[in-house]
Amino acid sequence: MKLIYTDCLVVGAGLAGLRVAIAAKERGHDTLVLSLIPAKRSHSAAAQGGMQASLGNTVKGLGDNEDVHFQDTVKGSDWGCDQTVARMFAHCAPKAVRELANWGVPWTRVTKGPREVVVNAERITIEEAEAAHGLINARDFGGTKKWRTCYTADGTGHSLLYAVDNKAISLGIPVHERVEALSIIHDGERCHGVVARCLITGELRAYIGKSTTIATGGYGRIYEVSTNAIICEGIGQALALETGVATLGNMEAVQFHPTAIVPVGILTTEGCRGDGGLLRDKDGYRFMPDYEPEKKELASRDVVSRRMTEHMRKGKGVDSPYGPHLWLDITLLGRKHIETNLREVKEICENFLGIDPAKDWIPVRPTQHYSMGGIRTTPTGESPQLKGLFAVGEAACWDMHGFNRLGGNSLAETVVGGMIIGKYVADFCDDNDLVLDTGLAKRYVDKVRAEIDGLIEGSGTENSWELKSAMQRVMMDYVGIFRNGPELDEAVKQLKALLARSVNLGVSCKKRHANPELVEALRVRRMLKVALTVACGAAARTESRGAHAREDFPQRNDKDWLCRTLASWPDANALEPTLGYEPLDVMQMELPPGYRGYGADNAIAHPDTAKREAEIAELLAALGPNASREAIQQALMPFELPESLRPANERLADRLNGLVNTDTTGSPSTPNIAGDDNS
Amino acid sequence: MSGRILTFNIFRYDPQDAADKPKMVKYQLEETSGMTVFIALNKLRQEQDPSLQFDFVCRAGICGSCAMVINGFPTLACRTLTAKYPKGEITLMPLPGFELIGDLSVNTGKFMRELAERLKLWLHPKGDDLNIHRLEDPMDPEEAAKLYELERCVECGVCVSACATKQMRDTFVGAVGMMKIARFELDSRDGRSADDFYHVIGNQDGVFGCMTLLGCQDNCPKDLPHMQQIAYLRRKMASTLL
Numbered sequence: 001m002k003l004i005y006t007d008c009l010v011v012g013a014g015l016a017g018l019r020v021a022i023a024a025k026e027r028g029h030d031t032l033v034l035s036l037i038p039a040k041r042s043h044s045a046a047a048q049g050g051m052q053a054s055l056g057n058t059v060k061g062l063g064d065n066e067d068v069h070f071q072d073t074v075k076g077s078d079w080g081c082d083q084t085v086a087r088m089f090a091h092c093a094p095k096a097v098r099e100l101a102n103w104g105v106p107w108t109r110v111t112k113g114p115r116e117v118v119v120n121a122e123r124i125t126i127e128e129a130e131a132a133h134g135l136i137n138a139r140d141f142g143g144t145k146k147w148r149t150c151y152t153a154d155g156t157g158h159s160l161l162y163a164v165d166n167k168a169i170s171l172g173i174p175v176h177e178r179v180e181a182l183s184i185i186h187d188g189e190r191c192h193g194v195v196a197r198c199l200i201t202g203e204l205r206a207y208i209g210k211s212t213t214i215a216t217g218g219y220g221r222i223y224e225v226s227t228n229a230i231i232c233e234g235i236g237q238a239l240a241l242e243t244g245v246a247t248l249g250n251m252e253a254v255q256f257h258p259t260a261i262v263p264v265g266i267l268t269t270e271g272c273r274g275d276g277g278l279l280r281d282k283d284g285y286r287f288m289p290d291y292e293p294e295k296k297e298l299a300s301r302d303v304v305s306r307r308m309t310e311h312m313r314k315g316k317g318v319d320s321p322y323g324p325h326l327w328l329d330i331t332l333l334g335r336k337h338i339e340t341n342l343r344e345v346k347e348i349c350e351n352f353l354g355i356d357p358a359k360d361w362i363p364v365r366p367t368q369h370y371s372m373g374g375i376r377t378t379p380t381g382e383s384p385q386l387k388g389l390f391a392v393g394e395a396a397c398w399d400m401h402g403f404n405r406l407g408g409n410s411l412a413e414t415v416v417g418g419m420i421i422g423k424y425v426a427d428f429c430d431d432n433d434l435v436l437d438t439g440l441a442k443r444y445v446d447k448v449r450a451e452i453d454g455l456i457e458g459s460g461t462e463n464s465w466e467l468k469s470a471m472q473r474v475m476m477d478y479v480g481i482f483r484n485g486p487e488l489d490e491a492v493k494q495l496k497a498l499l500a501r502s503v504n505l506g507v508s509c510k511k512r513h514a515n516p517e518l519v520e521a522l523r524v525r526r527m528l529k530v531a532l533t534v535a536c537g538a539a540a541r542t543e544s545r546g547a548h549a550r551e552d553f554p555q556r557n558d559k560d561w562l563c564r565t566l567a568s569w570p571d572a573n574a575l576e577p578t579l580g581y582e583p584l585d586v587m588q589m590e591l592p593p594g595y596r597g598y599g600a601d602n603a604i605a606h607p608d609t610a611k612r613e614a615e616i617a618e619l620l621a622a623l624g625p626n627a628s629r630e631a632i633q634q635a636l637m638p639f640e641l642p643e644s645l646r647p648a649n650e651r652l653a654d655r656l657n658g659l660v661n662t663d664t665t666g667s668p669s670t671p672n673i674a675g676d677d678n679s
Numbered sequence: 680m681s682g683r684i685l686t687f688n689i690f691r692y693d694p695q696d697a698a699d700k701p702k703m704v705k706y707q708l709e710e711t712s713g714m715t716v717f718i719a720l721n722k723l724r725q726e727q728d729p730s731l732q733f734d735f736v737c738r739a740g741i742c743g744s745c746a747m748v749i750n751g752f753p754t755l756a757c758r759t760l761t762a763k764y765p766k767g768e769i770t771l772m773p774l775p776g777f778e779l780i781g782d783l784s785v786n787t788g789k790f791m792r793e794l795a796e797r798l799k800l801w802l803h804p805k806g807d808d809l810n811i812h813r814l815e816d817p818m819d820p821e822e823a824a825k826l827y828e829l830e831r832c833v834e835c836g837v838c839v840s841a842c843a844t845k846q847m848r849d850t851f852v853g854a855v856g857m858m859k860i861a862r863f864e865l866d867s868r869d870g871r872s873a874d875d876f877y878h879v880i881g882n883q884d885g886v887f888g889c890m891t892l893l894g895c896q897d898n899c900p901k902d903l904p905h906m907q908q909i910a911y912l913r914r915k916m917a918s919t920l921l
């Protein structure tokens with residue numbers, strides 16, 4: 001048995017995993033990263049539009065701060081998120097953006113003076129301040145009160161991933177490429193590492209670490225059509241599930257992005273709409289203002305995706321051999337804007353559709369995009385059940401997204417979450433010893449070896465690709481944008497049947513080294529378990545919240561469902577997960593559940609909401625009218641952060657105010673110059 | 680909808696199998712509308728030969744995993760439409776210049792990581808007093824835009840495999856290495872001088888080894904201005920000698 005040990009083991013070399021590795025390495029810990037592919041090929045590279053951080057440099061972002069970002073995030077989550085985590089996140093996002101600038105990201109910068117932008121289909125001129133010249137720019141995104149999404153044209157993920165991977169290379173952090181983790185080594189209480197297989201030689205290795213961090217991204221590929229890279233198969237979540245101990249959180253929360261191209265499902269960024277692009281139906285009619293008069297195309301993603309689907313169900317979709325679609329019109333932005341700020345979109349249109357988006361409309365429809373669910377963690381990123389097992393980024397349910405993620409908050413989560421959780425991982429490595437139980441490691445290696453032997457030497461006849469595509473169709477047909485009881489029950493029934501069949505998997509290619517069929521066979525059974533956690537969680541949750549929209553239960557039901565779904569798989573031979581729930585405590589919330597701002601307010605209130613609102617009013621009254629926003633926030637909901645991340649974020653307005661107003665009473669709060677809306 | 684029958688000639692070789700010999704194998708497949716080489720290869724693997732090795736990750740022209748030689752030209756397979764080939768005959772070879780993993784799969788990752796370590800391809804900040812809690816240092820908006828232009832490289836390896844100098848001299852850094860040096864040379868936040876870069880690429884392995892055959896520029900899937908950058912670096916390097 002090949003055994004490799006380190007202090008900080010990270011599985012997954014996208015932005016979140018690399019950022020954790022950097023944090024641990026900077027603290028002097030031996031750090032090792034495993035990756036299916038070269039780090040720079042990770043799905044993080046595909047993020048186009050940008051990363052939210054309340055810098056407030058542009059005129060449309062003036063008045064932005066952690067409070068506004070926090071509120072947008074909580075409302076975006078449909079009150080499903082962990083508000084403490086949302087606070088930690090909003091506080092550190094500006095720091096992460098600035099750190100990335102120091103690591104080489106060429107953020108698009110503000111140019112002083114007037115510039116033309118398209119807002120609500122009209123060309124208007126905004127005037128950027130002289131003092132903002134050269135500072136980091138931001139664009140508009142859905143569900144945000146301010147223009148807050150920092151970007152590099154529409155290749156933000158690419159720029160960030162390259163800068164962060166370069167930083168990791170400069171620190172000498174090794175990445176074992178083309179290695180796939182297949183099992184978590186644990187003793188029921190503490191995680192000790194993973195069993196992984198080299199995809200080139202087929203060698204099985206035990207990687208032992210003080211800490212193990214899963215950063216393997218989302219599970220979009222359990223769906224037939226997804227914007228995700230083809231490696232986003234949920235294997236990290238499956239590994240946690242297969243421990244039988246660790247829990248997954250909110251797996252039924254799956255986001256559909258409104259504008260993926262038809263038929264292949266490749267994403268066109270939300271930046272298209274943020275920059276002024278419109279959605280049109282088969283008659284060329286702009287329909288979003290009819291449904292969402294206030295936010296229009298820039299309502300949050302779950303809302304826009306549902307409105308598009310509703311509109312297509314009314315027969316307003318454009319017919320195509322691949323089913324109906326709608327149009328994304330960015331022609332009004334002009335060629336120059338498209339060729340500079342939306343050039344990836346332009347390339348995708350040219351290469352996959354043969355169209356010129358400066359002249360032609362883009363065929364789009366809502367497509368699976370993001371996994372809000374994942375490995376359940378505490379605010380420090382650790383599994384509550386398995387000590388030493390951390391999860392970060394899309395792989396995790398750290399839970400700042402709740403039931404719907406805002407655009408620009410996922411790229412931000414990778415580096416901000418990695419920055420924060422990386423410090424807690426380093427703390428863990430400081431405080432704990434490596435446990436090198438070779439007998440334990442061998443048991444897990446032997447188990448994976450037996451699984452491989454069974455596939456290669458056994459008499460199984462089921463084909464992995466057939467099972468996988470059957471699973472993907474079930475998820476697409478029955479666990480999609482709109483859900484209902486009978487369909488979800490059908491999904492669970494069919495997925496269970498597929499999982500039962502997967503016991504009888506076989507491969508026709510008998511190689512033990514590089515063997516794509518074997519790789520597929522090892523994944524599909526694990527993916528089926530992940531799919532079942534999504535379908536069972538969705539069937540059990542009889543309400544609508546964020547991206548989880550039940551036609552038979554259209555109300556958000558805070559009374560019965562203000563809770564996080566937990567899924568575990570204690571019996572390895574069972575055909576479905578065990579579900580449990582943890583309540584979200586309204587009395588601990590800084591922002592108790594309220595109206596989200598879309599459609600009719602039909603939520604069923606939680607009994608504690610009114611109580612908490614009264615308590616907050618009392619606290620505010622006690623603080624008096626001159627309390628700083630920091631003091632108010634502390635009084636309502638204190639939160640912890642590693643010490644080095646606690647300092648306040650400076651903003652341009654602070655400096656300008658400082659110049660104008662030199663007395664010392666000035667709190668860092670700033671006047672809301674840009675107003676409180678998107679107009 | 681019934682499409683025409685495509686013929687694929689695919690290079691097959693498993694270097695880990697001592698008994699295996701490199702060969703070309705012919706496959707046939709019905710074309711569907713909008714079919715890319717990505718879609719075709721996956722269909723072939725699922726329906727005809729499960730041992731076929733190739734690499735895809737994003738399948739959207741973003742990650743650079745799937746570069747291979749298609750009918751003689753190195754390019755990204757994910758965004759190559761089969762409709763582009765009127766005869767319906769498509770020959771697929773692995774990228775030359777990289778370690779072969781098997782069939783169409785090559786180890787570009789290992790090459791790029793070694794290159795980054797050798798050329799120190801990361802930002803070397805001028806100051807060490809960068810405070811992430813304070814307002815960031817301003818940067819000229821045009822400089823930022825230019826940097827982004829040069830940073831669009833996806834490390835697909837096409838420029839390396841299309842480079843005759845690289846075929847003759849294994850230690851040549853290729854257009855990808857020089858593009859990255861140019862990107863950091865341009866970055867006002869980087870503390871390195873032209874002299875520092877001279878030590879890295881002011882030789883036959885770098886700017887003075889290039890034969891200006893333009894294979895890099897002609898084939899780059901991101902249309903990066905390789906020749907302009909190499910010429911710029913040459914002028915810079917020459918100026919350090921004065």
